[in-house]
Amino acid sequence: MRIGIIGQGLAGTALAWQSHWAGHDVAIFDRGLKESASWVAAGLINPLVLRRKRLIKDASEHLAHMQSFYRRVEGEIGTTLFYPGPIHEILSDAQAEEDWKDLRLQREFESFLGQPQSLCHPRILGKSQASVVGSKRLRVPHYLMESRGFFKRHHSLEEVEVQSIERIEDGGLILNSTWKLDALLIAEGYPGKWTEKFFGALPFSPSRGEGLRVTWEGEEIPYALHENIFLLPDGDGSYQAGSTYSWDALSGPPSESAKEELLEKLRSWFDQPVEVLDQWHGIRPNMSDRQPRWAWHPSLERLGFLNGLGSRGALTSPWLSEKLLAGLKTSS
Ligand SMILES: Cc1cc2nc3c(=O)[nH]c(=O)nc-3n(C[C@H](O)[C@H](O)[C@H](O)COP(=O)(O)OP(=O)(O)OC[C@H]3O[C@@H](n4cnc5c(N)ncnc54)[C@H](O)[C@@H]3O)c2cc1C
Structure with a gap:
């Protein structure tokens, strides 16, 4: 099946890998603006909201899928995608250290919070530091560029703005009156022009x-x-x-x-x-409730979208893209 993907940010790139692994022919369309969210993302993969000391929804599942996803991509492109070390939280004083230790005693947090240890730099003002277990930092531009090269070589990647999407008789779609596709995934980030045109308004709170x-x-x-x-x-x-x-x-x-x-x-x-x-x-590209959105169209059954990755696209795009792809109807 020939699957088109609009956007090669974190969402579109993850969808492209899932489509490739599922054996589809992938055609990516990206207008290539480097100021899109993914190109400035710091790449932090962190199941913990550090300011509020709470875990994101489905933290363990996202971490497990993220790890196997990026490991597989690393195998495909033969390079490492991560900076060294987990994220460390600075515990500013004795109270902050006590609060961290208390949090570690709670069952839902115990596997995510490391032991307080000494500070790693002489100019840090604080009592100690502690790691967020399982956290990482993705080298986002490297991941996007290497993936781009892979899809250019093995599939197709057009550097164009998608300006028209038409439905055709056999249930397929044509982009810009040129590219014929069996299925289309929209991963355009904010603002979601095509997503909102087909799926209705999304509760963006960018x-x-x-x-x-x-x-x-x-x-x-x-x-x-x-x-x-x-x-x-x-x-x-x-x-x-x-x-x-x-x-x-x-x-x-x-x-x-x-x-x-x-x-x-x-x-x-x-x-x-x-x-x-x-x-x-x-x-x-946040949604007002901080939850991502993905769906298949109720009548155009091979039109789907993934958006609203907020500030966690590096962590959540692997599993969300897998879940979206799992719903693709390959026979009509
Ligand atoms: C300052 C900042 C820091 C961040 N730090 C982190 C972080 O540490 N960790 C983390 O996980 N996330 C972080 N994020 C969030 C992360 O950037 C987003 O979750 C993620 O980039 C969203 O990816 P996306 O693919 O949905 O959207 P985008 O990155 O916006 O990608 C959409 C792509 O679609 C293309 N496109 C759109 N419309 C069309 C069209 N009609 N035709 C062709 N192409 C089109 C765009 O050009 C773009 O390339 C940060 C964001 C910001 C702003």
């Missing part, structure tokens, strides 16, 4: 995130750290510091206020002068 790329003279940080923001080593002496959350002004260039907010938060636990190299921003 949030803007900004972050900084920073560097410093002195000892390096070996893995992802979090207190009130994340500090993430890119492995080349530079670090991502982010990110902000704003639901108001979604568009516009990087703002001075976001930069100040991030630097102030960083200074509150990392007593190391940093140089800002760059500032980036993007829009998270």
Whole structure:
């Protein structure tokens, strides 16, 4: 079956791999705007909402599917997709350490929270740090680029904007009056123009995130750290510091206020002068209830979509794409 996929962000890429593994012929259509959410995603794979100390829905299932999915992709493209180490939470004082230990005693958290241990850098202001067991950081641009290369070589990938979708007699679909498909998966992120056209309005509640790329003279940080923001080593002496959350002004260039907010938060636990190299921003495709959406069309039975991955696309896209593909009707 020839399956078309609109979008090659985290959602579309996961759908493309699932379609490939199911033995289908895959045709990806992506307009290739590097500022889409996936290209700025920090790549954190974290079952825990660190600020609120709660687990995301179906955390264990997402982690299990994520691990086998990326391992299989690594095998296909022959490269490692992850930065070293799990995420570590900085425990600022004795109270924060006690709270963490108390949380570890709760059954639902015990397998996700590591033991407090000594701080990994002399300039961190805090009592101790502890790992989030099972957390990782995906090298997102690397994953997207390597996957792109694979699908260009073994299937097809068109760098175009999809401007028309027409239904044809045999139940198939034609994109841009050119490409004939047996099935179509829409993974266009925010805004969901084609998804909403076919499936009705989605409860989008997008949030803007900004972050900084920073560097410093002195000892390096070996893995992802979090207190009130994340500090993430890119492995080349530079670090991502982010990110902000704003639901108001979604568009516009990087703002001075976001930069100040991030630097102030960083200074509150990392007593190391940093140089800002760059500032980036993007829009998270959140839904108002923070739950992703995916479905097959009630009458166009081979038209499906996946959207609303919010701030967890790297963790949730493997299992959600598998669940969507499992519902594809291959015979009519
Ligand atoms: C600042 C920030 C930090 C983040 N950090 C993390 C993180 O650490 N971990 C994590 O898991 N997630 C993170 N996220 C969230 C993550 O980016 C999203 O969950 C994910 O990228 C959504 O992927 P998507 O494929 O649904 O959408 P997108 O990434 O938006 O991809 C959609 C793709 O479809 C293409 N497209 C749309 N319409 C068309 C069309 N008509 N024709 C052709 N192509 C089309 C777009 O060009 C784009 O390439 C972060 C997001 C932001 C903004």
